[in-house]
Amino acid sequence: MQSKEQEDLINKAKRKDPDAFAELMQFHMKGMYRVAMSILLNDEDAADAIQDTLLACWEKIHTLRHISYFSTWMTRILIRKCYDIRRKNVKTADWEEYREPSACDEYNLEWREALSTLDEKYRVVMTLFYSQGYRIHEIASILKIPKSTVQTRLQRGREKLAKGYYKAAKEDKVNG
Amino acid sequence: MADRNIFQEDIVIPKIVHQKAELAFSLIRTEDKKLMRKNHIKYAAIAVCAAAAITFGILWSINGFLPSAETSDPTQENLTAQGDTAAEDNNSAAGTDHAPVQEDSAEKENGILSELDRAFTLYVRAAEPSAEDGAEPNTADDAAAPKSIALETGKPVAVSVSGNGSKGIVLGTTDQGNPINYCIGLPLLCEGENIETVTYRINNGAFAIVQPKDDGIVTDGVLYDQTIHTGWIGGNYDEEADNDELPNYEQVYYKEFTLDYDRQTDEDTTISIANERPYDAGIFDAVFPSGNSDPSLALTKEKDALNQLLDHTVITCTVRYADGAEQTADILVSCDIVPVHYENEGDYEELRTVLEMLAE
Numbered sequence: 158m159q160s161k162e163q164e165d166l167i168n169k170a171k172r173k174d175p176d177a178f179a180e181l182m183q184f185h186m187k188g189m190y191r192v193a194m195s196i197l198l199n200d201e202d203a204a205d206a207i208q209d210t211l212l213a214c215w216e217k218i219h220t221l222r223h224i225s226y227f228s229t230w231m232t233r234i235l236i237r238k239c240y241d242i243r244r245k246n247v248k249t250a251d252w253e254e255y256r257e258p259s260a261c262d263e264y265n266l267e268w269r270e271a272l273s274t275l276d277e278k279y280r281v282v283m284t285l286f287y288s289q290g291y292r293i294h295e296i297a298s299i300l301k302i303p304k305s306t307v308q309t310r311l312q313r314g315r316e317k318l319a320k321g322y323y324k325a326a327k328e329d330k331v332n333g
Numbered sequence: 334m335a336d337r338n339i340f341q342e343d344i345v346i347p348k349i350v351h352q353k354a355e356l357a358f359s360l361i362r363t364e365d366k367k368l369m370r371k372n373h374i375k376y377a378a379i380a381v382c383a384a385a386a387i388t389f390g391i392l393w394s395i396n397g398f399l400p401s402a403e404t405s406d407p408t409q410e411n412l413t414a415q416g417d418t419a420a421e422d423n424n425s426a427a428g429t430d431h432a433p434v435q436e437d438s439a440e441k442e443n444g445i446l447s448e449l450d451r452a453f454t455l456y457v458r459a460a461e462p463s464a465e466d467g468a469e470p471n472t473a474d475d476a477a478a479p480k481s482i483a484l485e486t487g488k489p490v491a492v493s494v495s496g497n498g499s500k501g502i503v504l505g506t507t508d509q510g511n512p513i514n515y516c517i518g519l520p521l522l523c524e525g526e527n528i529e530t531v532t533y534r535i536n537n538g539a540f541a542i543v544q545p546k547d548d549g550i551v552t553d554g555v556l557y558d559q560t561i562h563t564g565w566i567g568g569n570y571d572e573e574a575d576n577d578e579l580p581n582y583e584q585v586y587y588k589e590f591t592l593d594y595d596r597q598t599d600e601d602t603t604i605s606i607a608n609e610r611p612y613d614a615g616i617f618d619a620v621f622p623s624g625n626s627d628p629s630l631a632l633t634k635e636k637d638a639l640n641q642l643l644d645h646t647v648i649t650c651t652v653r654y655a656d657g658a659e660q661t662a663d664i665l666v667s668c669d670i671v672p673v674h675y676e677n678e679g680d681y682e683e684l685r686t687v688l689e690m691l692a693e
Binding site for chain 1: 338340342344358360525
């Protein structure tokens with residue numbers, strides 16, 4: 158649910174106030190990073206996708222009809238930008254081969270490991286649901302897939318995470 | 334789920350993300366400053382002209398040429414001239430292609446829209462999604478359904494049109510050796526603010542509009558001036574019925590037609606593009622393959638043949654705003670093979686119409 162402050166920022170951004178826009182997008186930066194990483198798994202590409210999204214949102218924010226849909230609208234743009242970037246990159250390399258070492262790799266290690274245990278379709282839905290707090294119908298709208306598909310992916314994502322990441326983490330703890 | 338949810342734990346945004354974001358923000362601020370300087374110069378010029386005109390008017394009335402001391406408002410004339418110009422910023426990154434230049438919204442009080450208020454997006458119903466868990470084919474017949482996609486420059490969108498069981502493409506001919514015709518569904522919808530009318534024009538062939546007799550949504554148009562015979566999409570097509578005629582419906586061919594913004598679609602009206610091409614043996618064999626043709630190549634041949642028939646067909650959409658200003662967008666029509674998933678049946682590759690907004 159958007160706060161009054163958020164709504165004020167969105168309205169100002171719609172009137173092309175760059176400072177209000179920057180403040181608004183900084184508020185959403187962490188969420189954008191989570192979503193971008195769930196698709197790209199790479200900080201540099203995620204940063205590029207976020208940058209492209211910021212510019213696209215600035216250009217088009219005046220067309221946003223209902224400010225209550227700002228977050229969904231922005232996320233949709235971000236996901237599109239992520240797919241654009243991925244298309245430009247090598248398509249056939251798997252995650253280990255294609256991923257370049259990043260200076261930021263010391264951060265968020267557990268989260269990255271969890272992401273790497275899942276296929277992209279589960280990562281994105283799990284991120285939108287658990288990290289971003291979107292509801293099923295909102296995720297369906299963002300990804301343009303049926304609600305039943307969202308529910309299926311959430312369930313399977315949870316199962317895979319339990320079998321993959323959490324089981325391994327538990328074993329490490331026991332053996333540790 | 335386990336004791337803790339890794340997706341809900343806090344994370345650190347890497348430096349590189351902050352750096353690239355800051356770069357974007359500074360670009361935005363720089364762009365904004367440039368626009369403000371531009372507008373200040375423009376408004377200063379308008380103010381100078383206004384002052385000069387008012388002074389002239391006063392002098393004119395003092396000299397007795399005007400019956401009263403009233404003067405005309407030159408600022409209105411200046412703003413009208415400005416309002417008639419097309420949008421200056423042609424950044425074509427998105428479907429709202431003709432991105433506005435920021436201006437003072439006080440202009441709107443004079444009935445003239447600011448550039449901010451002139452932007453439109455063309456939506457098209459997207460083709461069925463590719464293979465997904467539990468994905469269902471899109472069968473709704475409404476161009477404003479949730480799966481509509483905004484057309485963006487350089488990003489083709491495969492169209493989904495139901496009706497006639499044709500997936501939106503109807504081909505025909507009377508006999509081998511006679512012209513080959515096509516009718517291709519066009520579920521377009523224009524959205525924007527302060528738009529009064531939307532006009533579509535086509536460079537090849539015509540628009541074929543199937544509508545109830547005496548109750549069409551077309552408010553104005555230029556009829557196609559050549560004789561053409563094609564199939565049709567719409568008109569409550571009934572597979573069981575004799576469909577040589579369209580009871581209670583008519584099919585009208587337009588070279589150009591105009592719709593009211595508030596009535597662009599109608600459940601009884603279907604808009605397609607249509608054309609008739611001279612007979613070509615290669616095209617005929619591709620679109621009406623015989624039993625001997627290689628099925629593995631059939632779809633590709635049909636796609637190539639359809640694109641030959643379409644021959645770079647471009648639709649020009651012109652929106653007219655409340656202040657009389659107009660903006661246009663060109664859309665290229667072609668065909669392509671896209672993946673389609675059918676629940677309980679599997680995945681198939683099918684031919685679909687593809688629309689792509691062209692750069693200016």
